Amino acid sequence: MYRTHTCGQLRASDAGKKVTLAGWVQRSRKLGGMTFIDLRDRYGITQLVVKADAPAELVETANSLGREFVIQATGEVVERESKNAKMDTGDIEIQLDSINILNKSVTPPFTIEDNSDGGEDLRAKYRYLDLRRNPLQRALKIRHNIAIEIRNYLDSQNFMEIETPYLIKSTPEGARDFVVPSRMNPGTFYALPQSPQTFKQLLMVAGYDRYFQIVRCFRDEDLRADRQPEFTQIDCEMSFVEQEDVLNTFEGMMRTLFKKIVNVDIPNPIPRMSWYDAMDKYGSDKPDIRFGMEIHDITAQTKGFGFSVFDSAEYIGSIAVPGAASYTRKELDQLTEWVKRPQVGAKGLVYIKLNEDGTVKSSVDKFYTPEQIQAIVAAAEAKKGDLVLILCGAKRKAQTMLGVLRIEMGNRLGYRDPKVFAPLWVVDFPLFEWDDETNRFYAMHHPFTAPKPEHLDWYYSDKKEDLERVCANAYDFVLNGTELGGGSIRIHEAAMQERMFEILGITKEEADYKFGFIINAFKFGAPPHGGLAFGFDRVCALFGGQETIRDYIAFPKNNQGRDVMIDAPSQIDQVQMDELFIQSTFKPEE
């Protein structure tokens, strides 16, 4: 071993000990003949000192050290005269007898500090240097700790971690698969799993009762911001359970994580909200409930008074933004432009200012009497100083736009503190979505999701309006406006499954082709079962107080799906392609 202690270990009580440390030179400076070196490893930073009267050779070596040199240093622990309370090792320093340069370093292309001077692209290329920075070390440490806690919790609940294969079969549905040509089976391909869904349901058929896996999944999608082509999932499934059992089990897991990782006691029980309430009040199926500013339906108070925009709208809704009555004309114009961007998609924005002096100013004054405006304000539950923002359109679409606006205003007002954690179960999703274009129902989750037991009459009804109100035995875990996970109770009875296919307009032949394998397995005694999956990268990021996942993945890909550090993907040899019986058809433009 090159060291007796780590760089985060020594305290005043160690004074007098002879120690050897090893690590990287964070910085070194000369001060009145002495040389001070900050030595860094994963565990901390320790100050080393070479005194002015040290042997010349040692002084020379100390003064030759560059940033990021790797050294081994031996000396005596002494209590510092001027202590540094900000550092765990700030009470001591090491008076050196010797320095052994283990490795030199060329000058890194950016500073290895909490706030580096390197741009994103440069840091991505030298990811192994970026990973030396504290914020990333902390991110990966929290990831490690969360994984350990998850596994131990689930183990204590009789879950077994079972590894499922990565080389599986391409399925004709869903997102695009990554595929892998098989050399031993020419002309055929494996696919990389988008999730272990089929396998975990098979494990329930196989009697494993409680399964989990922290597992990599792959989706060949065009990458939106903060999506990765490979991502990690906490994948779980349980047998002989109802929805309540699944929610309780994973509420327990989350409670344990919050306590052990960030020492936070989350509400007990975690609040639950129906999908309908979430849409109506927050305009989102993943509401951020750290703040109110709820959406109100003000259709009754605004429609039919001669303002044609509202008169022709299905739905008119509002949010009341505290303290924003002071917005200037210019700020309101900017906000109007903001909601008109394609990402939001509103046609315009109506406002009512409730000034602190009791006066009211709105962009629709001429269409409503002061009394009518007061009625709107009352329906919007606004109070003095509030700015009421109003959008209209088709109900769910308008609510969604209001939801996006609400989050924006929440950000502007500082309501979205990453140190505050507001978990929520969203439940009672509609089982089906009707699509006007194709004139048929689609499964909102997937065609194996069970209806709620109390809605079975509607499920077996022939009426469209009955089917529309069937709720799914499905649930999402939402934290601070981000969906961290979700799942459902699965259908395990053949008759119920057949009915599902019937409603979705899937013929028996089509069902056999697409799902035959799992349907067949279910004939051999499938137990009632259900489960869920959490996005592990996102869980880690949120526990770390961040919204982006990239820093919580050691070696992420960029938005083009490239690893710029190792330069992948890349061209391969013709020999390799020949062996795999494939050929590239790509013709680069000349």
Added chain:
Amino acid sequence: MYRTHTCGQLRASDAGKKVTLAGWVQRSRKLGGMTFIDLRDRYGITQLVVKADAPAELVETANSLGREFVIQATGEVVERESKNAKMDTGDIEIQLDSINILNKSVTPPFTIEDNSDGGEDLRAKYRYLDLRRNPLQRALKIRHNIAIEIRNYLDSQNFMEIETPYLIKSTPEGARDFVVPSRMNPGTFYALPQSPQTFKQLLMVAGYDRYFQIVRCFRDEDLRADRQPEFTQIDCEMSFVEQEDVLNTFEGMMRTLFKKIVNVDIPNPIPRMSWYDAMDKYGSDKPDIRFGMEIHDITAQTKGFGFSVFDSAEYIGSIAVPGAASYTRKELDQLTEWVKRPQVGAKGLVYIKLNEDGTVKSSVDKFYTPEQIQAIVAAAEAKKGDLVLILCGAKRKAQTMLGVLRIEMGNRLGYRDPKVFAPLWVVDFPLFEWDDETNRFYAMHHPFTAPKPEHLDWYYSDKKEDLERVCANAYDFVLNGTELGGGSIRIHEAAMQERMFEILGITKEEADYKFGFIINAFKFGAPPHGGLAFGFDRVCALFGGQETIRDYIAFPKNNQGRDVMIDAPSQIDQVQMDELFIQSTFKPEE
């Protein structure tokens, strides 16, 4: 929840409780008007009873149950009159009030018993049914338990589990990569990792100090027996360590596993053997030291006495097989045929029988005097009743054949009890192997493995015989004749690395092309580091007392790399190939 207890939970102390169980019908039988049902889940089997005077409907339901039906059964726990000591729940049975059939089952194609009547292919196709059998449930449970213990041990030793990417870059060396065409980067391919070797070394450069990962690896090799195209590795790396530190750390891990998983105290310390001794005494770099029967060099006692086969051999070696002097002529002939098979590759087999009555009989009586035979027997360290088996040839080749023969005789004599665990570190591997054909040295492990510090003079010497005796700072963990893992201390100094390339005849250009990326990373302050990797599938199998890994993998591939359950790999759509800019060049023969 469909149950109050599992099928493995109830004891005599629960008598009188009203309980509900859920599970699969293992078997049911009628006995004097009563119906007995064995209900099975992952946790055990509980006997259910429907009494003769139960309601007719209940009796009828009980009698309608087929094998593998999934039921929910409610009743009272009663202490049995005739207890079954073989079952954990054997003291009780449940007198039923009701049975709820949750799911029927068609008759499974084979019996779900410890010893199934299904053939291997049939069980592979219905893997989800095979997985219901006890031996497989136990196998996957032990795998889960080992993973939990490994993670907790390594966590306690400050290791961090860090996930490395699965979509990486194809490398021009080593075994064949599986590749993944990139849709977003047309004409290019990712590769699936054969191991995270590069990434774990980068994590050391990045200062993570102690890394591990239980990680899937992929190798597109022609599958030998008991190889899988995807397999799981316990991958580890440490900074600022010497070989001794790595061995101690993982000895600690193995000691913990043996104690916690199979309650065995392994020798402390685990014995170490040099590669040279392993080859000389056991004819293998992974000796099974559960038994002796060591190889002896009897060249001096056999060469030069006029027996031309021996006289022309570089090396003559023997093993003495206890009690096998009684082998008949026919048995000896069969053994001779056995060693002549291509898998062993001997040209013939010479024997000396030391009969219990003191007489000696050998196949080379006419070439040696009785005194010379006695000298051979003494050198072979044989005793009365032993059969001395002798092979000759080039030294290492003959030793290897003797090693294979030794294992075979060990099997025949029952010396290889899977409940006995004999771990061993094999150390001091040669750093280089000379190849006569290409007239150059090859790295025995890989070109980043460091020489032993005490052999540095030889390492920098120009003499072939010096280089041949340089030992690597490398080590293998061997258990019961199987290599479970191995690793090395890596080179971290530029000058030592350059010397390695020089010895291997790799030019600077070639080195840059093949390893440039990692060499470049090493310029930024690489710490001294080393590590190892264990084959997790094999670790699980050996702890479970098996030699084959297939039962320790939930969904393995067959020898053609196929998953016959899901029928993968399979053909994909032309549309999919077009999107990926690839085309299949395979033309099935007509």
